[in-house]
Amino acid sequence: MPVTRPASTTKDSTRHRPRPDVKDQVNLVAARLVTRIQAPAEEQLTPREAQVLGLAARGLSNSEIGRQL
Numbered sequence: 001m002p003v004t005r006p007a008s009t010t011k012d013s014t015r016h017r018p019r020p021d022v023k024d025q026v027n028l029v030a031a032r033l034v035t036r037i038q039a040p041a042e043e044q045l046t047p048r049e050a051q052v053l054g055l056a057a058r059g060l061s062n063s064e065i066g067r068q069l
Helices: 011-016 020-038 047-057 062-068
Strands: none
Touching: 047 062
């Protein structure tokens, strides 16, 4: 009885790998996003925005946040 290998180990699996130029572009975009995330924000939240964000982080719904404010 012949032994069959899963598709991921066959020679055909190489055609599903991203092209090097696409991989380079993805890495470049990822690096830019990381830089943006790490950079300090130009605008700070207002006290009200911070309050709303805190309530949302606690899991309150929009109507519950409205009642709290």
